Amino acid sequence: MNLFHYANVFFSDNANWSGADGIPTRLWEHVQYTLMALGIAGVIGLPLGLVTGHTGRGGNALALVATAARALPSFGLLVLLTVLMGLGLTPVMVPLVALAVPPMLVTTYEAIRSVDRSLVDAARGMGMGPLRVMFQVELPVALPLILSGIRSSAVQIVSTATIAAYVSFGGLGRYIVDGLYQVDYNKVVGGAVLVAALAVVTLGVFWVAGRVLVSPGVRRQQR
Amino acid sequence: MILIDAVTKRYPDGTTAVDRLTLEIPDGSITVLVGPSGCGKTTTLRMINRMIEPTEGRITLDGADIREQPVNSLRRTMGYVIQHAGLFPHRTIVENIATVPRLLGWDRREARTRALELMERVGLDRSLAKRYPYQLSGGQQQRVGVARALAADPPVMLMDEPFSAVDPIVRKGLQDELIRIQGELGKTIVFVTHDIDEAIKIGDMVAVLREGGKLAQYAPPAELLSAPADGFVEDFLGLDRGIRRLSFFTAAGLELNTVPIVAVDSTAEQLAARTVPQTPYLLVTDTEGRPLGWADAKQRAAGSEALIPFGHSFTAGRDSLRAALDSAVLSPTGWAVAVDENGRAVGVAAQETIAAAIRTAHLEQQATGSASGVADAAPVDA
Amino acid sequence: MGGFFDIPSDLQASWWGLIGLHLEEALVPVLFGLLIALPLAQLCARFRWLYPPMLGITTVLYALPSLAFIVLLINWTGLSTTTVEIPLTIYSLVVLIPAIVDGVRSVPEETHAAATAMGFGPIRRYIQVELPIAVPAIFAGLRVATVSSISLVSVGALIGNEGGLGNLLSDALHYHRPILAWNSVLTTAVLAILIDGLLVLLRRLLTPWAVR
Numbered sequence A: 001m002n003l004f005h006y007a008n009v010f011f012s013d014n015a016n017w018s019g020a021d022g023i024p025t026r027l028w029e030h031v032q033y034t035l036m037a038l039g040i041a042g043v044i045g046l047p048l049g050l051v052t053g054h055t056g057r058g059g060n061a062l063a064l065v066a067t068a069a070r071a072l073p074s075f076g077l078l079v080l081l082t083v084l085m086g087l088g089l090t091p092v093m094v095p096l097v098a099l100a101v102p103p104m105l106v107t108t109y110e111a112i113r114s115v116d117r118s119l120v121d122a123a124r125g126m127g128m129g130p131l132r133v134m135f136q137v138e139l140p141v142a143l144p145l146i147l148s149g150i151r152s153s154a155v156q157i158v159s160t161a162t163i164a165a166y167v168s169f170g171g172l173g174r175y176i177v178d179g180l181y182q183v184d185y186n187k188v189v190g191g192a193v194l195v196a197a198l199a200v201v202t203l204g205v206f207w208v209a210g211r212v213l214v215s216p217g218v219r220r221q222q223r
Numbered sequence B: 001m002i003l004i005d006a007v008t009k010r011y012p013d014g015t016t017a018v019d020r021l022t023l024e025i026p027d028g029s030i031t032v033l034v035g036p037s038g039c040g041k042t043t044t045l046r047m048i049n050r051m052i053e054p055t056e057g058r059i060t061l062d063g064a065d066i067r068e069q070p071v072n073s074l075r076r077t078m079g080y081v082i083q084h085a086g087l088f089p090h091r092t093i094v095e096n097i098a099t100v101p102r103l104l105g106w107d108r109r110e111a112r113t114r115a116l117e118l119m120e121r122v123g124l125d126r127s128l129a130k131r132y133p134y135q136l137s138g139g140q141q142q143r144v145g146v147a148r149a150l151a152a153d154p155p156v157m158l159m160d161e162p163f164s165a166v167d168p169i170v171r172k173g174l175q176d177e178l179i180r181i182q183g184e185l186g187k188t189i190v191f192v193t194h195d196i197d198e199a200i201k202i203g204d205m206v207a208v209l210r211e212g213g214k215l216a217q218y219a220p221p222a223e224l225l226s227a228p229a230d231g232f233v234e235d236f237l238g239l240d241r242g243i244r245r246l247s248f249f250t251a252a253g254l255e256l257n258t259v260p261i262v263a264v265d266s267t268a269e270q271l272a273a274r275t276v277p278q279t280p281y282l283l284v285t286d287t288e289g290r291p292l293g294w295a296d297a298k299q300r301a302a303g304s305e306a307l308i309p310f311g312h313s314f315t316a317g318r319d320s321l322r323a324a325l326d327s328a329v330l331s332p333t334g335w336a337v338a339v340d341e342n343g344r345a346v347g348v349a350a351q352e353t354i355a356a357a358i359r360t361a362h363l364e365q366q367a368t369g370s371a372s373g374v375a376d377a378a379p380v381d382a
Numbered sequence C: 001m002g003g004f005f006d007i008p009s010d011l012q013a014s015w016w017g018l019i020g021l022h023l024e025e026a027l028v029p030v031l032f033g034l035l036i037a038l039p040l041a042q043l044c045a046r047f048r049w050l051y052p053p054m055l056g057i058t059t060v061l062y063a064l065p066s067l068a069f070i071v072l073l074i075n076w077t078g079l080s081t082t083t084v085e086i087p088l089t090i091y092s093l094v095v096l097i098p099a100i101v102d103g104v105r106s107v108p109e110e111t112h113a114a115a116t117a118m119g120f121g122p123i124r125r126y127i128q129v130e131l132p133i134a135v136p137a138i139f140a141g142l143r144v145a146t147v148s149s150i151s152l153v154s155v156g157a158l159i160g161n162e163g164g165l166g167n168l169l170s171d172a173l174h175y176h177r178p179i180l181a182w183n184s185v186l187t188t189a190v191l192a193i194l195i196d197g198l199l200v201l202l203r204r205l206l207t208p209w210a211v212r
Ligand SMILES: Nc1ncnc2c1ncn2[C@@H]1O[C@H](COP(=O)(O)OP(=O)(O)OP(=O)(O)O)[C@@H](O)[C@H]1O
Pocket: B011, B012, B013, B015, B016, B017, B036, B037, B038, B039, B040, B041, B042, B043, B044, B194
């Protein structure tokens, strides 16, 4: 009995490919959770990182917030919120968002800070206002790093969204949790493989995003 | 005209970077701020485009206080060039140059056309337009920096040690280019450097600052060299200030001796005719008249073909006495070789002749109060 | 019954006992992770071509859900702390390797050359020059790894009582006692922040020369 065998059994069972507990449905649920959590975390983390990075103020406070958010155990938070609020989307989203904000926040801040000061200086000297400096100079130059922060958030969400299944939610975690309780290793392995595959696809998406969004002049500098 | 009027800048930590500085910066010329590190050059420059606000005093541009207009529109009328160029790595060369025109609302095509035109003006090939800054050499990047500052045709250019990060040969090229561009466009340029040679070469006016942001002397370069205000300025100018000052005297009036010049295919009679007691050497030229080297008159007459190298020549009528003296000093025979614009030998001058010319020039200058034969403050051979 | 520190008897541990368990399960993996990461990172810094594939492998491993990882390991290591500690070790590797590589690479070329010129051998140079200069970067990684590890241990509760403070969570659900969940989350978070603070102190002691 090895992992390939389990996975093989799981993926060749036709019953696993359709219906409410089918792979397409679960996968889509998982993607939805991920996008939602990533979106919320982005709305919180990116502007905050951008502004603190630009002004250079609040770096310490930011590090504190990030540490605190990291310190919150995702699984514990999920259970706590479920016990308090009952089943719902909020108890699932809060831990995922708390997980995703620190990498985005910290990398964005660091990325903006690390933009060569003489560039900002030149931009200001040419008569760019703070918003222009931020969006026309700092953001494009810092973009590769910022994307890497969002990427690591995304990968963590993909892998952690599995815990939603523990409180009767869907997503790929269903296979893992159900497999655990039904002592069905095929399911566990199948679920894990799917999550890992989704993570690899996520990495791919970010690679493409980097190609498309990052200026070749900056991309080349990173090497 | 930019008037810096009794301006003081104190930083919050108590450093006085600039101390009651008053400077009148004339239009259409290059004014250089020079001085040792930390003497407040950058601070002064950045107060002109309000990147730094003065603690006391005020700065006016054509009579109006620079605080009267919105800060960003002020900056868009002042080109700004810094060390390492500060090019935007995420933008191509044309995009970099087109930055300020775009900020001013020009349409994309117009800005691009302008950028390409400027690339030519600063001596960059148009084929570089689509490249990114990392694909350019340091010297090319610096040219792009200058082009970017010129893009919206600002009347004023502020340059903070723009050429200090490139090697001496490239730097000389950039300096020449700047002088040429300035001649063509007539900008008001404020140029910061800590290199006194650069200041003397490109400046129409030079302001020497000392530590603590005090003005030590403000004068045209020739005057700086001939009459340093005090020991500090004298030290700062260095030991060879007398030699450097010769750059401001033209060698046009130098008496050239045309007798000891012979072509390589001269006959024995021709050689004899050109051999005079005062000059034991003959300057041998090719059939076109270009100098090849010195020959000992007696040995040449005896049939020897041996030549002594002549160092380097100076261009008669264009170069300065400094170039003539240098040519004489470097020549093993002690004679300087003068050539015309086409490189043909037009005469030779002994060290003694040049020394006499220097004395005459100094005397004349004392009499008229300005460098002889030189209309303005620019060195003859920069 | 019902107070913050009233731990149900089925957990067979006091609050302090749970903390001890939790810390052990969280920190042992980070320690192992560090021991494995140091030589691996050094290899990556030396042979640059090794780094991208190494990053690729660790990133994919990182993407494996801890839950699935733990469940799968039951096959080999049974219902034990080891089952929880192995995935955590791998997760810390993922954080530590890039941190150390970046740290070692951040040693300025001149410093490196100067040390070589003074006659440091490769190993001595590594221990006496490169490692100390890389310490701030390594600690940045160590902090992230430790804090994540502490917060991840709770998942162990899913396979029986192997989740340290996380064990309170299953009871919170079973007995519907929110206070137990509060206890678990808050204690874990405070623990993480305290340990993080200790690491910051330790770094300051180790690198008195560093700025800040
Ligand atoms: N933001 C600041 N806060 C405090 N002091 C400053 C600040 N900026 C500059 N100074 C100080 O003001 C003085 C003048 O600085 P400035 O940058 O104008 O010198 P500089 O002449 O341009 O020197 P360099 O040739 O080294 O560039 C220096 O003593 C410097 O330490």
